Amino acid sequence: MNPAEHHYAQAAVRHYKDGVFLQDGARLPNADHHYGFAVECALKSLLLRFTAATMDPRRPGGPPSKSPWIKDPATGRAAHTYSHLPWVATDVALLTHGRSATRLSAELGGLAAFDTWSVDDRYLDGSSVVEADVEQRRTVAKNILGLHEQALITGRLP
Numbered sequence: 001m002n003p004a005e006h007h008y009a010q011a012a013v014r015h016y017k018d019g020v021f022l023q024d025g026a027r028l029p030n031a032d033h034h035y036g037f038a039v040e041c042a043l044k045s046l047l048l049r050f051t052a053a054t055m056d057p058r059r060p061g062g063p064p065s066k067s068p069w070i071k072d073p074a075t076g077r078a079a080h081t082y083s084h085l086p087w088v089a090t091d092v093a094l095l096t097h098g099r100s101a102t103r104l105s106a107e108l109g110g111l112a113a114f115d116t117w118s119v120d121d122r123y124l125d126g127s128s129v130v131e132a133d134v135e136q137r138r139t140v141a142k143n144i145l146g147l148h149e150q151a152l153i154t155g156r157l158p
Contacts, residue, residue, distance in 0.1 A: 004055040005048045012041035029126030032134045035141040036117045040085050042148040051094045084119040110140040
């Protein structure tokens with residue numbers, strides 16, 4: 001596992017555990033935020049491990065990228081950068097192929113729970129966060145992290 005994959009994998013678990021701790025303490029807005037980051041980090045780890053996504057510098061001699069990205073083979077430039085959720089289905093579809101695509105697609109379908117999640121919500125007062133949304137995102141995060149863990153153990157996507 002390269003360093004970026006490792007950092008994203010570890011961050012996914014850390015954010016999930018923090019989300020559970022905060023939700024159990026009735027700190028819903030912050031719990032919600034951590035669940036989003038947990039999913040985001042797990043997906044970045046999978047993209048780096050199982051696709052052509054890279055953290056390579058975007059220009060020769062430049063610093064490493066701060067987010068995974070995919071190079072356009074025709075131009076050599078970034079075709080897409082993976083920053084914060086929500087990602088569109090076509091982005092995570094890069095992970096789905098072959099015999100495992102059906103199960104993986106089903107698990108990733110849960111990402112719809114994050115369609116209204118935004119990293120920018122950290123600047124809001126949190127009054128719009130409701131327990132049902134946080135619980136749904138917790139469940140999706142737990143499933144994605146389980147899938148991520150299985151992929152790291154087996155070396156392949158389920």
